[in-house]
Amino acid sequence: MQTLLIIVGVAAGVAVIAYITALVNGLQANTVNKTLGTQAHISLRAPDDAVTPSWPHAPGVEVMTESQARAQRLRSVANWQALLPLLEQRPEVRTVSPMVSGSGLALRGEASQSIALMGVDLERYDRMADLRGKRVSGELRLEPGEAVLGTELARDLGLRVGDRFSVNTGRVSESMRVTALVDLGIKDLNRRTVIVPLRSAQSLLNLPGGATVIELQVHDVWTAEQVAAELRRMLPYKIESWQETNAQLVSALRAQSISTAVIRIVVAIVVVLGIASVLVVSVVQKQREIGILRAMGATRGQIQRVFLVEGALVGALGSVLGVLLSMSLIWLFSVLALGSDGMPLFAIHLPFETAVRTALLAVVCGVLAALAPARRAARMDPAQAIRL
Amino acid sequence: MTATMGHHAHTDRPLIELRQARKRYNIGQPNEAEILHGIDLQVAHGEFLALIGPSGSGKSTLLNVLGLLEPLSDGAYALQGQAVQGLQDQALTLLRRRALGFVFQFHHLLPAFTALENVTLPALMAEGRVSAAAREQARALLDAVGLAGAMDKRPAELSGGMQQRVAIARALVHDPPLVLADEPTGNLDTASSDAAFALMRKIHEQRGTAFIVVTHDPRLAQRCDRIVELVDGRIASDRVSGGA
DSSP states (O other): OHHHHHHHHHHHHHHHHHHHHHHHHHHHHHHHHHHHTTSOSEEEEOOOOOOOOSSOOOTTOOOOOOOOOOOOOOOOOTTHHHHHHHHHHSTTEEEEEEEEEEEEEEEETTEEEEEEEEEEOHHHHHHHHOHHHHEEEEOOOOOTTEEEEEHHHHHHHTOOTTOEEEEEOSSOEEEEEEEEEEOOSSHHHHHHEEEEEHHHHHHHTTOTTOOSEEEEEESSGGGHHHHHHHHHHHOOSEEEEHHHHTHHHHHHHHHHHHHHHHHHHHHHHHHHHHHHHHHHHHHHHTHHHHHHHHHTTOOHHHHHHHHHHHHHHHHHHHHHHHHHHHHHHHHHHHHHSBOTTSSBSSOOOOOHHHHHHHHHHHHHHHHHHHHHHHHHHHHSOHHHHHHO | OOOOTTOSOOOSSOSEEEEEEEEEESTTSTTOEEEEEEEEEEEOTTOEEEEEOOTTSSHHHHHHHHTTSSOOSEEEEEETTEEOTTOOHHHHHHHHHHHEEEEOTTOOOOTTSOHHHHHHHHHHHHHSSOOHHHHHHHHHHHHHTTOGGGTTOOGGGSOHHHHHHHHHHHHHTTOOSEEEEESTTTTSOHHHHHHHHHHHHHHHHHHOOEEEEEOSOHHHHHTSSEEEEEETTEEEEEEEOOOO
16 A cells, blocks of 8 residues: 555656656757747857057057947958858758848838848758748749748738839849748747848848858757857857857756756655655564564575565656656646647657656666665564564 | 485484573663573474473573574574574574474464465575475475465465464475474464364474474473473473373
């Protein structure tokens, strides 16, 4: 009876640990995905223009200067065509996409909207940002004179696929035809994004042959910072990882991971104490049986093993139940926690590895919890145990 | 089971040799008490001995000492010619496995196991598993004690007398030279008690197993070959009985 109760207790503990792990992993993966869905993992730009002192000053001479920071103009990443294959060779890099980005106005009739103009190589950019997956209408295609628009911008300008509008960057104005509308997941982006061929953007922004930024995607998002650091050592560019540009997000995720770990540890301790207390009682209750077994020729080691195995079994049975329980919790979550569109808020699932690791943890907890009671049982004086 | 009278090897040394055995409890504390005050006792192979005496005379303590369940405080004990003082728990356990079988007053079967499983326990302890031979031996013994039909029943489904017969079978399954029985019939009605006792005598005849039986029942004591009476932790008398 007690054993049954504690198995259920262990199951609850295992379920909480497995469920929380799955939930937080799902949440974090979802957050990172949403954040990075439209962002590069690593971006590579020309170094900032800096004010250089007009003359070098001799050592020991204090020079009082005050200089105003320069206004940063749009500049191309030097030699970017040669850089692409170099970056693509790296095994951790998944895709590389050069881009010319700048600002401008989209005009149609009386309406004008300020836009973020992105000149891309469609093939490469699609591989990185999964533009096809975000297409709402039209056909994803970028010939010269064609543009892909965010849905909100199209609505603001009253544009549909096939319509024409003009892009004005202050210097140049060019007429474009809408080939597709995309939903980038963030309203502000949808309101401002105009994607055009690389060449069109180069001419619109007066950067012939240039690319203002090279965007990289790596296979494992969490290695981005490390890869960026390596690139920084090798290349004289301004290189930023998504962790730097989203420092707050990263620290929020870290805080979340830490609090999950704390919850897991506390639950594990509760499980250990629960199993231990049941086994302590069980040793007292089974004194007579222990005495008989000792009289029948059981060694101390054998008695100790019996209780260690009991602890491990409690842990193992509890973890099997617990994993099943956490799977049903996860199922409940995906059924009940729906977004406004009736779809699950985000996908969570219990990776096999997490399940196995949690189950192993429970078995280890069981054995740990059984250590003290088992030693006590083994040290019991058989004559006294029988007499009781 | 074949009748092999005295098939346990008789060496020159007695089965049990106890010299000036003392047992004290709570040593060094205000309630220190000496239960056995220097007992000298020799038991030969194949003896059938009754240990009698009033309550508190130290019978059970003596039996525990003989059964290697409790160490002596003072004196010397040799079982099968092997001195047991200073042996570690592991060595004592191995010796107990080889040389001793136990029958307790309250039979002490494990409730979760069937009769057959209870009988095979000593084999399980000794070998870590129950061999086919051990299982066969257990079946033969249960058959011999008249429980052929109850092998797969749990203790709760058996009468007191049947449970005690299972316990006797269990004490014999590894064929020890000595069985220690602590009031084996104390809990049974007269008929069952007689039957259990007769069973022990029969095994004694057939296998030459030595028995030391603690009993309150003078009727049963009279049916043993030798009666040792303990009073206040000393041997008050040691005589040959009329026999069964």
